Amino acid sequence: MGYYDTQQVCLNGHQTTDNYHRSPEFRQKFCATCGAETIHKCPNCNSEIRGDYHIDGVFDFSRTPVPIHCENCGADFPWTKNKEKLSAKNFESVSVDHFKLIEQICSRFHLVVKQLKIRHTNRETLVVNDEYDVQDLLHSILHIYFDDIRPEEWTPSYAGGCSRVDFLLKNEKIIIEVKKTRASLKDKVICEELMVDSQRYRTHPDCKKLFCFVYDPDGLISNPRGLENDLNMKNDDFEIKVLIVPKGH
Structure with missing residues (x-):
């Protein structure tokens, strides 16, 4: 059986890591993208934000989606309003930032x-x-x-x-x-x-x-x-x- 790690997210919804405990070297006090403070627990109930599901011997390169509501208490996370605004604009085409994509790949290389x-x-x-x-x-x-x-x-x-x-x-x-x-x-x-x-x-x-x-x-x-x-x-x-x-x- 596997287990869930914890993810760390900035107040604007940018994920810094979804392996908060397993790989502490990727923790950041402030977001490298926007400079906002990061959290790894729900501000309302203090439960940890669910991160990567890890199974020994199984490798998954995908990132855990950033949630908009706490699964423990149901409260909105601080970034929820911004996420909803982005969802309302999902009809707009989004260009891929290839430079940023390479940075994400290399940041998880270790x-x-x-x-x-x-x-x-x-x-x-x-x-x-x-x-x-x-x-x-x-x-x-x-x-x-x-x-x-x-x-x-x-x-x-x-x-x-x-x-x-x-x-x-x-x-x-x-x-x-x-x-x-x-x-x-x-x-x-x-x-x-x-x-x-x-x-x-x-x-x-x-x-x-x-x-x-x-x-x-x-x-x-x-x-x-x-x-x-x-x-x-x-x-x-x-x-x-x-x-x-x-x-x-």
């Missing part, structure tokens, strides 16, 4: 790695030991949402040389760069490499956005949020997003 370690009767699994393992697993997950994924695409020459990017989403004009920390690849080196990468990828004809995913399972980066803030950038014709996962070591 959960996927942890789940893969739990296999029925100890069957063989993918062990994420190095950067190539990260690329292989992420490539597989991206196929759920994207049709045209071009691995190891060559970039045009920059500063006398050229290199390959990890993934090019040609239709979405997004390049995904993947790195995994190790003893010789920590804060300073990661920062330097990503700065060079960002300049190089600006010259790629199919790149309008660069997503840099840094997998740091051993917590080798001392200030992940600071590094993200230093490198994130957005202007009229180019955007860079750096995401370090997991945090909270």
Whole structure:
């Protein structure tokens, strides 16, 4: 039999995690999307908001829907009015934010790695030991949402040389760069490499956005949020997003 975890949601209805207890590293006091305070209990009856249903050995990549009423007392959650307004506009077409979708996928990557370690009767699994393992697993997950994924695409020459990017989403004009920390690849080196990468990828004809995913399972980066803030950038014709996962070591 499985069990329900708890989800954490901001007062505007943005879910931060549906594995509040099982993966505490994803908790946030304030919403990364809108800055509102987050809660994991009903303000009316103090019961926890039901989250992911977990069964050992079974992997489910979907997110738990954010409820609009408390299942224990029936009271409206603070975000219910906003949800109802959105429902009233369901006739309007909604465009997919592919950049945000990639961020959501990568933000849950560590959960996927942890789940893969739990296999029925100890069957063989993918062990994420190095950067190539990260690329292989992420490539597989991206196929759920994207049709045209071009691995190891060559970039045009920059500063006398050229290199390959990890993934090019040609239709979405997004390049995904993947790195995994190790003893010789920590804060300073990661920062330097990503700065060079960002300049190089600006010259790629199919790149309008660069997503840099840094997998740091051993917590080798001392200030992940600071590094993200230093490198994130957005202007009229180019955007860079750096995401370090997991945090909270």
